[in-house]
Amino acid sequence: MLENFIQSLQEKVCCTNDFQDGTKFRKKDRALQCKYIELNQLYKKYIVLDIDRPGAAFLWEEKGLPPPTIITINPEKATCHYLYELKTPVIYTHNGRRAPQKYYEAVDLALTHALEADLNYIGKFTRNPLYSNHLVITHPVQYELEDFQEWHLELASVKKKASHLDCSGYGRNSTIFHKLRFIAYPVVKSFTNFEIFYGEMEKQAFELNAEFAVNSKACLAAKEVMGIAHSVSKYCWKHRHSIDQMKFRGVMQLPKEMTIREKQIAAASHTHHQRKKNSLEHILAAALALKSQGKAVTQKAVATHSKYSLDTVKRNWGAVDKKFGLYIHAV
Incomplete structure (x- = not known):
């Protein structure tokens, strides 16, 4: 041994x-x-x-x-x-x-x-x-x-903290995560070695954790802090070459006075509509491609070409019909 x-x-x-x-x-x-x-x-x-x-x-x-x-x-x-x-x-x-x-x-x-x-x-x-x-x-x-x-x-x-930690652990975990990722985004490109970058993020994470003690709140367990540091470090390192072009949270510019619950509902609605819009755009593009090739624009053909399910195509078929003037909805 x-x-x-x-x-x-x-x-x-x-x-x-x-x-x-x-x-x-x-x-x-x-x-x-x-x-x-x-x-x-x-x-x-x-x-x-x-x-x-x-x-x-x-x-x-x-x-x-x-x-x-x-x-x-x-x-x-x-x-x-x-x-x-x-x-x-x-x-x-x-x-x-x-x-x-x-x-x-x-x-x-x-x-x-x-x-x-x-x-x-x-x-x-x-x-x-x-x-x-x-x-x-x-x-x-x-x-x-x-x-x-x-x-x-x-x-x-295991995500539950020891009994001496208060019930706001999720909030502290989330606070460190979000503060740390915004520290990591602008600096990750300046590092040439993952282990050195991770070491710096771990140091920053422990400093953020120490702020809870200053504010008379219980700190997270050290192993929890290390897990957050590693998650942020690995994600940022993997995307370091494109991270400055990526869009992060806050694109909706929601008012600060909104509650977290209201923001979550608004964000979920925004995501749903964005996905629906993207689906329709891909389906219309597939129908246009079929039409330009002289092929029959059917629901099954559009589903195959767009790589969306047949049910998704059917839900959007009214828009396809309106766009291309289809009268026979063959499958």
Whole structure:
């Protein structure tokens, strides 16, 4: 199990013996002599939890939860880091798929709640299980993300914050998301490396989150903030070459005094009419193309040519008839 841990690390690893002295990149063999070591953040091989309570080494057993692959114990305080090894690492590069990332984050947060672990721990640095003064317990187990469902973790409710957070979590989540994306849009083109861009967005997201504390509101859990930062970063990076030509929310220029509910209704109506208009335009263009080629303008032919369903064409057939003077509505 410890050999797998060593192999999961990058060749140069950020590490430290005391965070007050800062961190430093060292070659893997030297980094493994340090007290704290950074896990690979681009290929996440472990779900890591900080159990900040004395005597936590067997807490997983008390709560009927899966055994961690590695338990690293602080001998002075008897607090622990739990490391659950994954058979398949979750990729967090810009090419990584968001679905497995969300699944990883859901399992991570569910385990955090179930084991009453530190919600503000982000799983970046862990106690080094090979450090000479740490006590270590290992179990010969690896997991697929799906395996954790066997322990009835509440994955469906992982978006709920801890009990000390107020019920406005959705508002805070949304606030950080929208503020961060507007920070990201104008600057993404100035970056040449996704990891550096993501690091900057993560920093900005945590600064936005800290504003809630200034305003006497509870902050979001660190893992929630990281998820927002990654979503925004990945989207902006993917569209960085065209992002300044894209249209974002606000095209309707709705009055500020409108309530959110009123804006949602207006936006839904606008979207419906816009889609209907676009459908009709494509259907008319298909009918014109058929007519110009000397082909019969039938509902079935227009549906095939426009790639819309026959039902959609039928709903718009009156406009086609009016446009082209059709009198025989053959199918």
